[in-house]
Amino acid sequence: MDTTVYVPADGTRAVRARALTKTYGAGEAAVHALDGVDVDFAAGQFTAIMGPSGSGKSTLMHLLAGLDTATAGQAFVGTTDVTALNDKGLTTLRRDRVGFVFQQFNLLPMFTAEQNITLPVQLAGGTVDREWFGTLVRTLGLTERLTHRPAEMSGGQQQRVAIARALIAQPDVVFADEPTGNLDSRSGAEVLSFLRRSVRELGRTIIMVTHDPAAAAYADRVVLLADGRIAGDISDPTPESVLAGLDALRTLEPSVATGTTPVVPEAGLR
Amino acid sequence: MTTTATAPARTSPAAGATPPRNDLPTIRYTLAQMRRSAGRLTAAGIAILIGTAFVAVTLIAGNVITRTTYDTVAARYADADVVVKTGADSWQQDVEAVRAVDGVMAAQPVLTGYLDLSAGGGRSYGEAFALPDDERLSPLRITDGAWPAARGEIAVPEQIAERLEIGVGDTVTVHGWEVTDPETGEGEETTEEVTVSGITEDLFKAYAASGGAVVAMPQDMVKWSDPPEVGEVFEVMAVLDPSVMSDGEPTAAIREALAAAVVSDGRPEVLSVDEHAAEISAEQTGGEDLVFLVFVLTFAAVALVVAGLVIANTFQVLVAQRTRTLALLRCIGAGRGQLYRSVLFEAFVLGALASLGGVVTGALLAQIALWVAPRFDLGVPLPSVVEPTPQVVLLPLAVGVVVTILAALAPAMNATRVAPLAALRPAAAPSLRQGAGRVRAVFALLFTLGGAGLLALAVLVLHDDPEYGLLVAVAGGALSLVGVIVGAVFWLPKVAAFFGRLTGASGPAAKLAAANTLRNPRRTSATATALLIGVTLIVTMATGAAAARATATTALDLQFPMDVMVGAGATDVPGDTASRVADAASVDAVAEIRTADGTFSDNGYVTLSAAAPDALRGAVRDAGEVDAIQPGSILFSPTALKEWGVEAGERIEVKGPGGKLPLTIVVTESEAFTGFVTEADLAKVAPEAELTQVWASLADDADPASGLAEVQEALNDDGLMVLGLAAQRAQFEQVINLMLGIVVGLLAVAVVIAVIGVTNTLSLSVIERRRESATLRAIGLSKSQLRGMLAVEGMLIAGVGAVLGIVLGLVYGWAGAATALSVMGEVTYPVPWVDLAVVLAVSLVAGLIASVAPARNALRASPVEALAAE
Numbered sequence A: 001m002d003t004t005v006y007v008p009a010d011g012t013r014a015v016r017a018r019a020l021t022k023t024y025g026a027g028e029a030a031v032h033a034l035d036g037v038d039v040d041f042a043a044g045q046f047t048a049i050m051g052p053s054g055s056g057k058s059t060l061m062h063l064l065a066g067l068d069t070a071t072a073g074q075a076f077v078g079t080t081d082v083t084a085l086n087d088k089g090l091t092t093l094r095r096d097r098v099g100f101v102f103q104q105f106n107l108l109p110m111f112t113a114e115q116n117i118t119l120p121v122q123l124a125g126g127t128v129d130r131e132w133f134g135t136l137v138r139t140l141g142l143t144e145r146l147t148h149r150p151a152e153m154s155g156g157q158q159q160r161v162a163i164a165r166a167l168i169a170q171p172d173v174v175f176a177d178e179p180t181g182n183l184d185s186r187s188g189a190e191v192l193s194f195l196r197r198s199v200r201e202l203g204r205t206i207i208m209v210t211h212d213p214a215a216a217a218y219a220d221r222v223v224l225l226a227d228g229r230i231a232g233d234i235s236d237p238t239p240e241s242v243l244a245g246l247d248a249l250r251t252l253e254p255s256v257a258t259g260t261t262p263v264v265p266e267a268g269l270r
Numbered sequence B: 001m002t003t004t005a006t007a008p009a010r011t012s013p014a015a016g017a018t019p020p021r022n023d024l025p026t027i028r029y030t031l032a033q034m035r036r037s038a039g040r041l042t043a044a045g046i047a048i049l050i051g052t053a054f055v056a057v058t059l060i061a062g063n064v065i066t067r068t069t070y071d072t073v074a075a076r077y078a079d080a081d082v083v084v085k086t087g088a089d090s091w092q093q094d095v096e097a098v099r100a101v102d103g104v105m106a107a108q109p110v111l112t113g114y115l116d117l118s119a120g121g122g123r124s125y126g127e128a129f130a131l132p133d134d135e136r137l138s139p140l141r142i143t144d145g146a147w148p149a150a151r152g153e154i155a156v157p158e159q160i161a162e163r164l165e166i167g168v169g170d171t172v173t174v175h176g177w178e179v180t181d182p183e184t185g186e187g188e189e190t191t192e193e194v195t196v197s198g199i200t201e202d203l204f205k206a207y208a209a210s211g212g213a214v215v216a217m218p219q220d221m222v223k224w225s226d227p228p229e230v231g232e233v234f235e236v237m238a239v240l241d242p243s244v245m246s247d248g249e250p251t252a253a254i255r256e257a258l259a260a261a262v263v264s265d266g267r268p269e270v271l272s273v274d275e276h277a278a279e280i281s282a283e284q285t286g287g288e289d290l291v292f293l294v295f296v297l298t299f300a301a302v303a304l305v306v307a308g309l310v311i312a313n314t315f316q317v318l319v320a321q322r323t324r325t326l327a328l329l330r331c332i333g334a335g336r337g338q339l340y341r342s343v344l345f346e347a348f349v350l351g352a353l354a355s356l357g358g359v360v361t362g363a364l365l366a367q368i369a370l371w372v373a374p375r376f377d378l379g380v381p382l383p384s385v386v387e388p389t390p391q392v393v394l395l396p397l398a399v400g401v402v403v404t405i406l407a408a409l410a411p412a413m414n415a416t417r418v419a420p421l422a423a424l425r426p427a428a429a430p431s432l433r434q435g436a437g438r439v440r441a442v443f444a445l446l447f448t449l450g451g452a453g454l455l456a457l458a459v460l461v462l463h464d465d466p467e468y469g470l471l472v473a474v475a476g477g478a479l480s481l482v483g484v485i486v487g488a489v490f491w492l493p494k495v496a497a498f499f500g501r502l503t504g505a506s507g508p509a510a511k512l513a514a515a516n517t518l519r520n521p522r523r524t525s526a527t528a529t530a531l532l533i534g535v536t537l538i539v540t541m542a543t544g545a546a547a548a549r550a551t552a553t554t555a556l557d558l559q560f561p562m563d564v565m566v567g568a569g570a571t572d573v574p575g576d577t578a579s580r581v582a583d584a585a586s587v588d589a590v591a592e593i594r595t596a597d598g599t600f601s602d603n604g605y606v607t608l609s610a611a612a613p614d615a616l617r618g619a620v621r622d623a624g625e626v627d628a629i630q631p632g633s634i635l636f637s638p639t640a641l642k643e644w645g646v647e648a649g650e651r652i653e654v655k656g657p658g659g660k661l662p663l664t665i666v667v668t669e670s671e672a673f674t675g676f677v678t679e680a681d682l683a684k685v686a687p688e689a690e691l692t693q694v695w696a697s698l699a700d701d702a703d704p705a706s707g708l709a710e711v712q713e714a715l716n717d718d719g720l721m722v723l724g725l726a727a728q729r730a731q732f733e734q735v736i737n738l739m740l741g742i743v744v745g746l747l748a749v750a751v752v753i754a755v756i757g758v759t760n761t762l763s764l765s766v767i768e769r770r771r772e773s774a775t776l777r778a779i780g781l782s783k784s785q786l787r788g789m790l791a792v793e794g795m796l797i798a799g800v801g802a803v804l805g806i807v808l809g810l811v812y813g814w815a816g817a818a819t820a821l822s823v824m825g826e827v828t829y830p831v832p833w834v835d836l837a838v839v840l841a842v843s844l845v846a847g848l849i850a851s852v853a854p855a856r857n858a859l860r861a862s863p864v865e866a867l868a869a870e
Helices: A057-064 A087-094 A112-123 A129-141 A155-167 A185-200 A239-251 A252-256 B007-011 B024-036 B040-077 B089-099 B158-164 B218-224 B250-263 B272-286 B288-321 B323-331 B336-375 B389-415 B439-459 B466-504 B508-519 B521-559 B577-583 B613-619 B637-646 B681-687 B704-715 B727-768 B770-778 B784-819 B834-850 B852-858
Strands: A014-022 A031-042 A046-050 A072-077 A100-101 A173-175 A206-209 A221-226 A229-235 B082-085 B102-109 B112-119 B120-129 B141-145 B153-155 B171-181 B186-201 B213-217 B235-242 B268-273 B563-565 B587-600 B602-612 B633-637 B651-655 B660-665 B689-698 B720-724
Touching: A014 A057, A031 A057, A031 A221, A031 B082, A046 A057, A046 A185, A046 A239, A057 A173, A057 A206, A087 A100, A100 A155, A100 A185, A112 A129, A112 A239, A112 B508, A129 A155, A129 A185, A129 B007, A173 B288, A173 B439, A185 A206, A221 A239, A229 A239, A229 B235, B007 B727, B024 B040, B024 B158, B024 B336, B040 B158, B040 B272, B040 B288, B040 B336, B040 B389, B040 B727, B040 B784, B082 B089, B082 B213, B082 B250, B082 B272, B089 B102, B089 B235, B089 B250, B102 B633, B112 B158, B112 B213, B112 B218, B120 B153, B120 B158, B120 B218, B153 B171, B158 B186, B213 B218, B250 B268, B268 B272, B272 B834, B288 B323, B288 B336, B288 B389, B288 B521, B288 B651, B288 B727, B323 B336, B336 B389, B439 B466, B439 B784, B466 B508, B466 B521, B508 B784, B521 B727, B521 B784, B521 B834, B563 B577, B563 B704, B563 B727, B577 B587, B577 B689, B577 B704, B587 B613, B587 B681, B587 B704, B602 B633, B602 B637, B602 B651, B613 B689, B633 B637, B651 B681, B651 B689, B660 B681, B689 B704, B704 B720, B720 B727, B727 B784, B727 B834, B727 B852, B770 B784, B784 B834, B784 B852, B834 B852
Parallel strands: A046 A206, A046 A221, A100 A173, A173 A206, B120 B213, B153 B186, B633 B660
Antiparallel strands: A014 A031, A014 A072, A221 A229, B082 B235, B082 B268, B102 B235, B112 B120, B112 B171, B141 B186, B153 B213, B171 B186, B563 B689, B563 B720, B587 B602, B587 B651, B587 B689, B651 B660
């Protein structure tokens, strides 16, 4: 088994995976969605997880965020072992330390933008930090939209509200699952630059799953995944370097059937 | 309609004619669709199941009653084969004539009556019939001793023998009444000593309702009870020779021979015992039994209306959820008609299956009741097995199917409105059309206002005419309730919003619940309305009962302010009555009332009464009237004022046997206090006023009935009249409570169905909001918060329905009381707080319970689902 730990170039680690494994089914029919992944994500960084369909990128994110239970291995948010938490602990973790941005926005239709943004804090029974709220709303350009309901907003605006909702509790890390998947390219670009601003200006940590090289290029670092294993690591990516990395994965595809996929030599990508 | 021989020509296929309508794919599609929605349809089906089971049980109960009547009647004729009905003028000759007919083996007149028996200190009243000559004609058997052999002997049932503590050979007294003067109808009591010859047993429960029967010689029966009278129908029963029977029925020839033999006036009727029993039970079924059936079926109808609301709601949501599939079907060529029929076919299948389940459930419940019933001695021969008549099976089935299809009409219409384009649009959360049409608003307004108008008319104008008043009030209430239900979608969400704001303040989960309740106003109001109907009717009944109780108590208190009253009957009231009454353990206080006749003005007449004030105060329930008795004044009730044309404050000069006295009229609300003056004033006009009544009050914790019995025992004098007014009040209350209990029990079925509706609505919401629940879980909603959110949602819907139902029920209950009770006197409008609290609490708990299953379902949603793409 591959024992290389993919570590970020700099900074402290916000999220770590150690020998993280997820297997569906058993015996002959067993499918290894995630096959002993070791990876670290730095705090204050915008990281993209990329890979072809079925590479296990969504599974990795679910396990890191405590949304799904691992078959083996550990996942850490900060120093907390997510895989050891029960449902109550996971709920608290999600509420206080993790934020989510979904492909389908998933705003509550009966609440206004402001109510949607402050909902996590209210669920936790806390009081909203008005200063932080103001900062978020200004940064994401939502000042004019606070009284609107989701049905009265464009997709891009809805996704910005969702980002604000993910950031309101000042979580250790925000997971974004294909945040631009349901948006046109212009709104998508807008949302991605807001995500990047959240990291650069507000000091947040964001881990984004995407299959769009252009989207991944907004990140500080791209982790490539194939066949349930880490297949590459690109720092300061450009759309071209990401595409090149993906192409390198594709050339390996015939060997997938043998189950002996070698790790893409990272030196060539650096 | 006519049928012609050329009909087959129609079926010959004509080339190029309209394409054959083939709904088979639709049916297959519908059934597949139903399998997918099985869970949701089951909940809706249960609503219909309960409703139809209600109908089935009612019909079966009706059949059991008919069957019981039939069996009882048949049992009374023992082994007789035929009943000859004729006029009663020459009944003795008729019996002989029947006996003389060829083929008659034994015949006996049907002579029944009631005998008043006493022995030792006990007295008993029993049904009796004349001893048949032939054992085959007696429905009873002798268990001890022998049948009466001569006049002056009787056989009594076990029950009477026990009560009178007598056995074979003992003597009992038969009490009779002999009319001495036919002109005035006056007569005197007669007594006759007779000997008990045997103890009877009612093996076939022919006289079970009376606890068995006394058997006496026919001559004695005629003497002791009323003999058959001219003009009445007289019956002779007879055992026939098998030669004149065919298939267990008398032949036509013997029927003719019997009809020809009797001599009494009137056309004789010859019936087999089966025919006779069927005729009698049919008479009863058409009368009282029918009233009972209609009464109970009314409540079954309410339950079915509520079930219809639940079904309509379910189908609306199902159609909304299938928008995409429906649009897809339209895209690939399904016609509007096909979709319409598909939904209706689905309703038909659901209705048929659920109704079938309802009939089976109803039959099972009835069967269980029949198994359990014999353990309680009901005194009727109940059948042991439920007989499934076509009516019992088909009627609930038809009603269930029709209600389900009617409920699905509007959703089916909605299904046809789905545009094919909807299939191409990105999937959005299914939404029902918001708001409601103007037609609905107009209808709701017209019904509500019209109904309210009728209600006002009944209360304000017709309150003196309880018969029409109540009819108009019921019509007005029903009309306005329909208006309220139809219009609920306009205003009920606003009420829910108000309650939502109240609950929303208590935390984020409650706030979410409140917001959720308002997302789909139509569904929320439909769900709450289903509950509102049941609650409104229950509260109406409870309020009406409370008003009746309070009004009747007030009226009784005014009429009879004491608990027990002793007055002159056959004998005058002896001087020691008061002390004897006071000796009874339950009696709290007694007062001696002395009275004398007085006159005033030219023709005024008043019974002057007086009692020691302190004693009187203790002996009545409301001492306020006692304080009104002052020197120089006399109490008059409003009725007395009207009768004699005098006014309050007027001074009248009252003349009594001992002198005159001017007195000022003071008004009392109580009839019982009319004519009361102070003892000193009474002494002035009637120095020799006699003791005519003793009033007594019972201790607060005393049982009114036993208190009355104690007083009667203490007096030990049959000549005195003793009225137990407290016992009467208690009895009245019991009757009201029993009636209320029955009605509420019947309405509870509608509430149960409505609660299923709440569960259904919540389940559907949970399914619809799967992604949303997952999102909430992902952003930090804990499991208990999610559970709490749904609990608040359920309680909010139920609470709104209950609160509005309570308000409406109070209004309807008061309106009903105002029209129905005004004849009893001043109507009181109580608020039955306890009942209301119970109704509200039950509704809230029901809402809470309704949220349990949907919550379990919602919790199954993993937060991962929020991330999943469509």
